[in-house]
Amino acid sequence: MPFPGTQGRLALPGAVFSHYRHQNQQKAPEERAVDPKVDIVVNAKKSAADAPFPASLEATLGPGMFAAALREISSWPGYQQTPLRHLTSLAGELGLADIAYKDEADRFGLGSFKALGGAYAVLRCLERALRDAGITGPVTTADLTAGRHRDIVSTITVTSATDGNHGRSVAWGARLFGCRAVIFVHAHVSEGRCKAIEAYGAEVNRVPGNYDDSVRHAFEVAAREGWFVVQDTATADYREIPADITCGYGVIASEVIEQIETPPTHVIVQAGVGGVASAICARFWQAWGAARPRFIVLEPGNAACVAASLAAGHRVNLTGDTDTIMAGLACGEVSELAWEVLAAGADAAVIIDDEWAGAGMRRLAEPLGSDPAIVGGECSGGAIGALIALSRRQDLSAGLGLDRASRVLVIGTEGATDPAIYRELVGRAPEDITT
Numbered sequence: 554m555p556f557p558g559t560q561g562r563l564a565l566p567g568a569v570f571s572h573y574r575h576q577n578q579q580k581a582p583e584e585r586a587v588d589p590k591v592d593i594v595v596n597a598k599k600s601a602a603d604a605p606f607p608a609s610l611e612a613t614l615g616p617g618m619f620a621a622a623l624r625e626i627s628s629w630p631g632y633q634q635t636p637l638r639h640l641t642s643l644a645g646e647l648g649l650a651d652i653a654y655k656d657e658a659d660r661f662g663l664g665s666f667k668a669l670g671g672a673y674a675v676l677r678c679l680e681r682a683l684r685d686a687g688i689t690g691p692v693t694t695a696d697l698t699a700g701r702h703r704d705i706v707s708t709i710t711v712t713s714a715t716d717g718n719h720g721r722s723v724a725w726g727a728r729l730f731g732c733r734a735v736i737f738v739h740a741h742v743s744e745g746r747c748k749a750i751e752a753y754g755a756e757v758n759r760v761p762g763n764y765d766d767s768v769r770h771a772f773e774v775a776a777r778e779g780w781f782v783v784q785d786t787a788t789a790d791y792r793e794i795p796a797d798i799t800c801g802y803g804v805i806a807s808e809v810i811e812q813i814e815t816p817p818t819h820v821i822v823q824a825g826v827g828g829v830a831s832a833i834c835a836r837f838w839q840a841w842g843a844a845r846p847r848f849i850v851l852e853p854g855n856a857a858c859v860a861a862s863l864a865a866g867h868r869v870n871l872t873g874d875t876d877t878i879m880a881g882l883a884c885g886e887v888s889e890l891a892w893e894v895l896a897a898g899a900d901a902a903v904i905i906d907d908e909w910a911g912a913g914m915r916r917l918a919e920p921l922g923s924d925p926a927i928v929g930g931e932c933s934g935g936a937i938g939a940l941i942a943l944s945r946r947q948d949l950s951a952g953l954g955l956d957r958a959s960r961v962l963v964i965g966t967e968g969a970t971d972p973a974i975y976r977e978l979v980g981r982a983p984e985d986i987t988t
Contacts, residue, residue, distance in 0.1 A: 589906035591942035593949050594860040600897045603843040606835065607897055613796045613890065614835050622673055622800035623807050628694060629729075631661050635805075637812045642922025643937075644961075647944040651960040653817060654937075655809055658928055658968025663725055664749075665881075665930070665967030666805055666829060667718035671783055672726030673801035674794050675711050678781045679730055682709055697730040706731045710780040713737070714767035716825075716880045717746030718970055723783050724755035735780070739767040741876050741883070745971035763875050765885050785828035787890035795828065795890050802829045805964065806836035817846045817962040819955065821903070821939060823932045824850045824859045825882045827891025829966070834898040846962065847954060850895065850902040851939055853877035853910075858887045859895060860902035868892050878907045878978070879931045881966065901953055909938030911978045916941065917965075918979050918986050928983045930967040930975065937963065 600607075626632060640652040657666040680692050686705050697706065709732040713723045720736040727734035734755035738747055739762055747757050760770045768786055775782045787795035820837065822830040830850050837845045850859045856875035862868050871885035887895070914934030917927040929937070940961065943950045950956070969975035969983035976982050 588942065588945055589908040590854060590904075591906070591909065591939065591946060591949065592854075592904045593952055594863050594902045594904070595952060596863045596896075596899050596901055598866055598896065599900055602845070604897075605842075606838045607893070610835070610893060613792065614799060614831075614894065616839050618796070618800045619803040619807065619832075619836055619839075622797075623804050625676070625694065626669060626673055626801060626804050629661070634808045634812070635660055637809065638925055638927065640920070640924045642920065642924045643916065643940075646921070647940055648950075648957055649940070649955065649959045649961055650957060651817075652940065653813065653960070653962045654927065654965050655805060655962065656927060656929075656965040657805070658930075658933075658965065661725070663718075663721055664970045665718040665721075666802065666964070667722040667881075667967075668725065669722075669804050670785060670798035670801035670828060671713065671719050671722030672729065674783045674797040675723060675726035675732070676730055677797040678711060678783060678794065679706055679709065679732060682706075682781070694730075700731065703731055707733070709733065710735060710778065711783050712771050712775050712780045713783045714739070714764065714771040715742070715750070716764055716883055717742055717749070718881055718967055719785065720750045720755070720757070721746075721753065721970075724750050724753035728754045735774075737767045737771045737774075739764050742880070743971050743974060745973050746880075749970065763885070764883050765875070785888060785891075786826045786886065787888045789889065792890055795888055799828050799832045799835075799890065802832035803836045805829070806833045806840075809962065810836070810840050813962075815960070816841045816844050817960045819849060819953070819959055820846045820962040820964075821849045821851050821936050822964050823879075823882055823935065823966055824852045824857075824884075824887070824902070826884045826886065826888045827859060827895055828888060829964070830859070830899070831888075831891035831894035833964070835894050838898055847900045848898055849953060850899050851882075851936055852902055852904050853879045853882050853935070854904050854906050856883050856885060857902065857904045858885050859892075859899070860904050862887055862892060862896070863899065863902055878974075879910050879935045881932045882935070903939050903943065903949075903953070905935060905939050905942055909942050910935040911938070912941060913938030914975070914979050918981060926986050927965065928968045928975070928986045929965050930970050931978065933965040933967055934978075936965070
């Protein structure tokens with residue numbers, strides 16, 4: 554199907570919170586005579602199911618790199634596998650065999666999967682910096698958390714641009730390992746998310762524009778100040794750190810492989826710049842080969858850069874307003890490294906209007922039947938909302954091969970990372986949800 558362009562896009566005010574106040578004047582999807590928009594883009598250039606993982610990516614995102622990240626992260630204090638919850642009642646209602654929800658809300662107490670990538674990349678930055686400073690031999694997490702090499706590490710600054718969750722991870726990693734963090738946020742990041750980053754000791758600076766503008770600003774300041782940029786957007790000459798972040802995210806897929814007996818038939822993963830989507834796509838491809846699930850990328854209509862790229866057959870950078878209540882997905886540029894995986898491994902993209910994210914959040918919070926109640930943030934709600942939306946469009950469901958035999962894995966990428974926004978969207982405080 555052709556990329557829908559501006560079809561279904563919403564006119565968005567300047568801030569996420571006020572955006573929802575504006576949106577909430579409309580009826581929720583379940584109350585409307587005409588549903589909000591949902592569409593799909595099928596990747597006509599996807600590699601054949603039995604094609605091997607691209608050899609060109611083995612040196613960057615090979616199994617050994619993912620295994621190293623898993624060994625390291627699983628040694629950190631507080632590590633435990635996040636739960637895989639089965640939404641049996643919802644699956645039956647939507648005409649599916651099963652929905653498995655990988656719940657990242659409690660990952661290291663940071664509220665989202667981002668804890669895996671940013672902090673791991675901070676550690677890898679410090680390891681390289683110490684080698685460059687003449688420190689020989691392995692540098693362990695125990696060394697850094699005990700304050701060894703503090704004379705060097707304390708002089709190092711890491712920086713990043715964020716919609717909220719990634720910056721929290723970088724700040725947490727900097728505090729854990731003993732360096733300084735400066736985080737840049739764009740105009741639409743909520744104050745609640747800024748304060749959550751500051752709580753880990755980072756300096757937070759707001760800059761004009763959208764997410765992509767804040768990324769460019771972070772690189773400009775870092776080049777001037779001699780800081781390390783910890784960003785998951787890879788370009789031709791900036792790949793090592795984004796690869797570290799991606800390998801950290803691969804822990805999610807490694808855990809799923811242990812937690813699930815049979816590969817799912819489908820997986821829906823949120824896009825943004827593509828880091829977590831490419832990580833999970835790569836790991837499942839490496840582990841399951843031809844038996845890997847159909848891989849579907851989720852994006853908001855206002856920031857569907859992967860969908861646009863799949864439709865064009867090459868990376869497409871969107872310009873203009875990318876604001877969305879799914880704040881972590883408000884990106885107009887897919888990472889080059891992520892694109893190399895998704896161009897070959899993704900089957901399709903599903904694009905939804907923001908209202909579906911709110912609908913998904915509410916359904917997670919107030920389930921029917923035997924399903925557990927789940928506190929899922931805007932991007933998590935988007936994955937569930939997409940399945941609800943697709944169930945109402947049999948033409949699109951058929952295009953993705955979704956039917957009563959389908960066992961769908963979705964990634965619950967975050968919990969209530971901004972409790973005020975969560976309450977506005979769901980109508981209840983996160984602490985009032987009985988899980």
